[in-house]
Structure formats: structure tokens, C-alpha cells
């Protein structure tokens with residue numbers, strides 16, 4: 001297996017370029033992040049070039065986080081802000097050569113929200129396609145993100161079908177899917193053609209993948225058997241020194 005360090009959580013106590021270097025030193029094959037926008041692209045590019053790692057993904061801005069926002073793209077009436085966040089993410093991704101952008105939906109519900117999300121995703125897919133960038137959408141669990149628009153893989157597939165773009169894929173985060181739906185083995189098998197990126201963490205505490213209700217030795221072997229060979233995103237909360245939590249990599 002190959003692994004991508006999610007620097008939104010791993011080495012999150014270090015500046016992003018230093019976190020990239022730490023991921024390389026720890027043996028990761030790639031990195032990904034959440035919201036890199038305050039970091040100059042030159043510093044990120046320099047660290048990526050120095051380490052030879054690729055930044056696999058980043059997220060669109062969430063909007064007014066202090067005011068309770070968690071993404072903009074499914075919020076009716078906020079199309080202008082949502083598209084500005086999409087444009088910003090594409091520009092940043094193009095500059096640092098990142099192949100995936102997670103477009104965040106936001107806290108909302110209902111048919112209008114679905115239509116708004118579909119239209120904004122069409123916009124994102126069209127704008128991203130010339131750069132070979134894939135747009136991702138990710139169901140989040142109801143405990144960490146109560147009220148988030150996208151909560152299940154079935155709902156994500158319905159959105160993907162309605163958008164109808166070949167560069168729109170599912171971010172399959174095993175942690176969220178286990179909390180909302182379970183049945184990870186069958187779901188990964190069935191959804192593989194729609195999956196653009198896979199992430200993981202222990203369940204339910206979102207720690208390193210070496211404890212809890214999901215047996216990741218099994219899940220990783222299923223993913224390998226299916227021939228999926230892109231790096232898997234380690235998106236867990238180390239709860240202290242990241243380097244002290246990496247023994248799972250030796251067993252994977």
C-alpha cells in the first residue's frame with residue numbers, strides 16, 4: 001500500500017512546508033491538506049520539489065467558520081461566494097500541481113440545496129477539467145458535522161449522477177462512512193468506479209488506524225485486491241506527537 005499524510009491533522013503543529021518534510025522523513029508517499037491558502041504557494045512548491053512528494057488534494061474554503069459555516073457550495077443564495085472559493089482552490093491547486101479538489105457543501109438541507117450543489121459542482125468540474133483536476137465530494141458524519149448537507153454515499157452518487165461530469169468523484173473517507181453506513185468492504189467494492197480518493201482513521205475516536213471498530217489490515221487488503229493503487233489518505237488526529245503514532249505503517 002502507499003499512503004498520503006493528511007497535513008490538516010498530521011504534523012498540524014508545524015508550518016505546512018515543515019509538515020511536508022516531516023511526512024517525507026516518516027516514509028509517506030504523498031501528502032494532502034485541508035486549507036493551505038494562508039501559505040504562499042512558493043513555499044509549498046519548494047517543499048514538494050525538495051521531498052519529491054505530490055500534494056494530492058486540498059479543500060475549498062469553508063466560508064465564515066466562526067459564524068458556523070462549513071462550506072458554501074450547497075447554500076442557496078451563496079453561489080457567488082461558492083464559485084469564488086472554487087476559483088481560488090483551482091488557482092492554488094494548479095500552481096502547486098494538485099490533482100484533486102474537495103468542494104465543501106456546507107450546513108443546509110433540502111431540494112434547493114441539492115440543485116445549488118449540482119450547479120456549483122458543474123461549474124467546478126468545467127473550470128477544473130482543462131487542468132486535469134478531479135473534483136471530490138465527501139459525505140461527513142452526523143456526529144462531527146451535524147447538519148452538513150452530504151452525509152451518505154448514496155446521496156453523493158445521486159449528486160454525481162445529476163452533475164454528469166467525468167471529473168467528479170467520491171471522496172470515500174472510511175471513518176465517516178463507517179459512522180454513517182458501515183459495511184465498508186461491500187461499499188468499497190461496489191463504489192470503486194466512483195471513488196476518487198480514500199481516507200481512513202480509527203472509529204469512533206478518529207485516531208491512528210491501529211485500534212477501534214474497523215480492522216484496517218483487512219480494509220487495506222481489500223483495497224489492494226481490487227487493484228486500487230493510489231495513496232490512501234491518513235486523515236487521523238494524532239493527539240500529540242505525530243511521529244509517535246506511525247507504527248501502523250509497518251503493519252500495513
Ligand SMILES: O=C(O)C(=O)[C@@H](O)CO
Nearest residue numbers: 034059102138173176235
Ligand atoms: O473531515 C474530513 O474528513 C475531511 O476530509 C475534511 O477535508 C473536510 O472537513
Ligand SMILES: [Mg+2]
Nearest residue numbers: 138173199235
Ligand atoms: Mg475526510
